[in-house]
Amino acid sequence: MKLFKTTVITLALLFASISFAQNKNARASIEVDGVCMMCKKRIEKASLNTKGVKSAIWNVETHELKLIFDERKTDIETISNSVLAVGHDTKTVKATDEAYSKVHPCCKYRDEEVLDDHKD
């Protein structure tokens, strides 16, 4: 039984990884910090400028960045780096201060005051 299970698992993982490795339209979501529609433009543009990204939709309320991308050309890390490079933190990594400093003053999402301004 155990052998059977292991075989299935190995095969499944193998298949899965093959099917994933070839996925031209992989879907993933990452959390990206930001406050406004200007941020949305910046985040989506940065994502789409990453070669292989086909669709990027960032939700200003949930901070979810929904991605569809060609796994043969790019991966989540590359896309995250593009987003970080334009100054937006992801859930796991903070953008460098240098990148963050380039963000438009009204988009300074790390600033409590700016956040308050966008509440209504």
Next chain:
Amino acid sequence: MRKILYILFLLPLLALSQEQLSGVILEESSSQSPLPGANVFWLGTKVGNVTNFNGEFSLPYKVEYTKLVVSFVGYKTDTLTINNAKPIKHSLKPTSELEEINITSRNKATSNSYLSAQNIITVSSDELLKAACCNLAESFETNPSIDVNFADAVTGTKQIKMLGLTSPYILIATENIPSIRGASQAFGLSFIPGTWVESIQITKGAGSVVNGYESIAGQINAELVKPSTDDKLFVNLYGGSNTRLELNTHFNTKVSDKWDTGIYLHGNSHNKKHDVNDDGFLDMPTYNQVNIMNRWQYTNPEKGIVSFINLKYLNDEKQSGEIDFNPQTDKLTTNKWGSEIDTERYEVSAKLGYVNPVLPWQSVGVQAAYSGHQQDSYFGLNVYDIEHNSLYANVIYNTIISDSRHKIKTGVSYTYDHYNELVNTADFKRTENSVGAFVEYNYFNLDKLNVTAGLRVDNHNLLGTFITPRLHMRYTTWEKGVFRASVGRGKRSANIFAENQKIFSTSRAINIIDTTGKIYGLDPEIAWNYGVSFLQGFRLFGRKAEVTADFYRTDFKNQVVVDYENAQEVNFYNLKGDSYANSLQVELHYEPFSHFNTRLAYKNYDVKTQYNTGELEKALTPKHRFFANASYETEIKEGRTGYWKFDATYNWLGSQRFSSTENNPSEYQLPERSPTVSTVNAQVTKVFSPKFEVYLGGENILNTRQNNPIVSADNPFGSSFDTTFVYGPIFGANYFAGLRLKIK
């Protein structure tokens, strides 16, 4: 297969792990809906996960892990103490700040788009309510981009103009299926009841290639109400002091979880004879119309399928002419001048839309429509019958190239039109068919630039093989400043009789001068349209304001010239020389205080055509027009549901040229130009609740009238009789009242 793979992929996770903590995260609300995308991690570690679509998660568990942190943007972060690996269920509270935000924003009734490449004006249902009555033609009366006026003094038909050109040059579609064309061109707008319309999109300039090659001045698309979103029961009653009565009822029901259906009934009638100006002729026809539509809607969000099936039937009867005209004894005699127009029309249309649930940019749309139209009519001694059967099919495929900034629409279309006309004693039969393919590319860089470039190739049995290029672009020059430009070509066959039915209500001889063309001996009409517009949003005394200026030029390469310059004849011939229409419009929107909206517009037309007698300004087209509209809504008081709506529209039309009447005896000659015309419409609506409202209004409350709209009304069978010199309202003020009942 993919599902199985996912299951197989999940299996090993479960099997491989030593011990796992699983659970579900919900939203703390009455619905307890799952929270996808919430973060769960063990405090002080890097071990964490995100909840899936159903709010479920699983995490490796070790005894030393005791504090589980659950967080999600917009919710209070919770830290849970975990002592064993039993599955957990936890609800997150929305953070209080978020809870208290209550955003209420009323839809703007008319809005110009800041984003689209095309110059599109969207008219919402709120705006449509401003014109309480009653059909599509009348719903443009509160819109400065479209001019509404009477076609003639007999049929009571309202015709529309855009960029100085009459409706045959506008592609008018319902739900993107070209619908008002061919035989229905003259009266078609009055065959779409206003309450059936959910919203209208007006595109100035060339428009998209997706809907065909015919549009020249622009496109108007009316979206109809949908069975799944319209009220379960809707009743609208309208009564006017001119004794016009209208009834609209909608019934919508859910048949199953995927099917919805609606039955829409419209009836209007006007049976009283009015002759305010004492010329012996009715000021407006007496009529009865019955209009029925049945819609079926299929929605399957999992599979990404939406479908509509529509069935329509219309019967319309009009009678006009002299007050004591009696059709039984006087039809087609010289006893009395009279006219009857009977129209019967049926339509079947179906749409199927598929959006790939996995790849949201990929979609396929299929549209098919069939209509049969029969009009039997006579005007004095002129007989005009037309039968038009039409088939339309269009398949559109949407996708992207490399990423979602580059969109492609491509597809094929087929049209078939068969016309059978009787003009007095002459028969005209014609069959037209065309097959076409189109591609439209859109580039939007998510920022300043948006470009749409379209091209279609059509093969038409009478128009030949030709290409139709269209280009639109939008550029954001600076904050809230939008520049647009468009250029495009249009081509069409003119249905000279159906489009110019007013020629029958005259004593003019009808002549077609050319004989070599394929359509009544005439050539197809070809025009290029060029336009630029600029929109600037700004703040004035701290309140929102918007100014738009646009300029369009339509240049005809060929046109079927309708020449009224000899008062005893109407001549149709191919254009020799120039024909153009320039339109300049400046519009200002301003909200001086909350819920009070004003719109001011000025429009200048320069429309000229080379007639056989020389280049002349287009008759009955005012060079100048002013428009002003103000609307106000009262606040809804705490705990109440009622409020008031006020709306007033002012229109001023400059003088209009009359076509030459110098051949007429002096008593039937008209001056060179008409006087100016001012009209005011106003309406008050009391909304008692979302379910019930009552409205009261006045049309043309200044009681402006054109006194002698009919030339030679005293001698209708004489050679100068003419009903086409109409520049203003014939009937004076009309007051109306009505109610709307809506049950969700």
